[in-house]
């Protein structure tokens with residue numbers, strides 16, 4: 001019988017207070033994860049609830065509150081991991097933002113911010129965690145792209161571009177780090193029922209909303225937990241010979 005187990009393993013994750021990141025953390029907890037460092041910009045009752053939920057499942061949780069696109073914040077998160085457990089088995093880059101806007105109404109500041117949170121944070125965590133993983137001789141990295149990174153998307157010019165950058169970065173790192181037994185993959189979710197989508201879809205008319213759902217062959221949004229299972233598969237030993245892969249989690253939506 002196969003068993004997906006993360007027993008004794010440690011994960012550094014960005015963006016896990018709510019939504020997909022929280023589901024990823026809880027899914028890993030169900031697989032017996034030992035410790036987790038969560039880097040998130042949000043610190044409120046929701047953050048505490050997530051922390052308590054994970055702790056009640058036996059996971060040792062450390063919070064690093066800050067912007068994942070800050071080099072100092074990421075260095076601090078790596079330090080917390082090393083000080084507590086002396087290793088980083090899994091890096092899960094989930095933090096991301098998206099805003100509905102067109103080319104002409106996207107400012108340079110908005111562009112830079114989205115690129116920093118989505119793409120630079122992924123670069124920074126990979127840069128610092130891979131140093132440690134190289135010394136360990138193992139590691140598994142899962143990044144979060146999007147179907148928008150493949151199709152260009154409909155959200156904003158910055159969003160699809162940042163998510164396409166994550167695909168390139170994932171493949172680059174997979175090629176460079178394979179020799180150290182470090183696997184690097186990404187998920188590319190479609191439409192997943194989280195605050196991000198609820199906010200982006202809040203201005204749609206019922207007809208526009210129906211059209212969006214009709215474009216998904218499985219005729220429904222994905223649940224965050226369904227993305228969590230995909231991340232667990234890639235992060236765990238079940239994906240032991242998979243690296244440089246972009247796994248669509250879209251209910252067959254391809255455009």
Ligand SMILES: NC(=O)c1ccc[n+]([C@@H]2O[C@H](COP(=O)([O-])OP(=O)(O)OC[C@H]3O[C@@H](n4cnc5c(N)ncnc54)[C@H](O)[C@@H]3O)[C@@H](O)[C@H]2O)c1
Nearest residue numbers: 015017018019020040041042067068096146191192194196
């Ligand atoms: N929901 C979808 O349909 C969908 C589709 C494709 C890809 N994605 C990607 O999945 C990831 C998670 O999205 P979600 O839908 O759960 O979003 P969400 O808005 O529900 O959650 C995002 C999480 O990231 C955190 N975060 C935001 N900015 C941060 C920053 N600067 N530093 C640290 N943490 C930060 C938030 O506090 C929150 O915990 C994102 O990268 C997103 O682009 C989502």
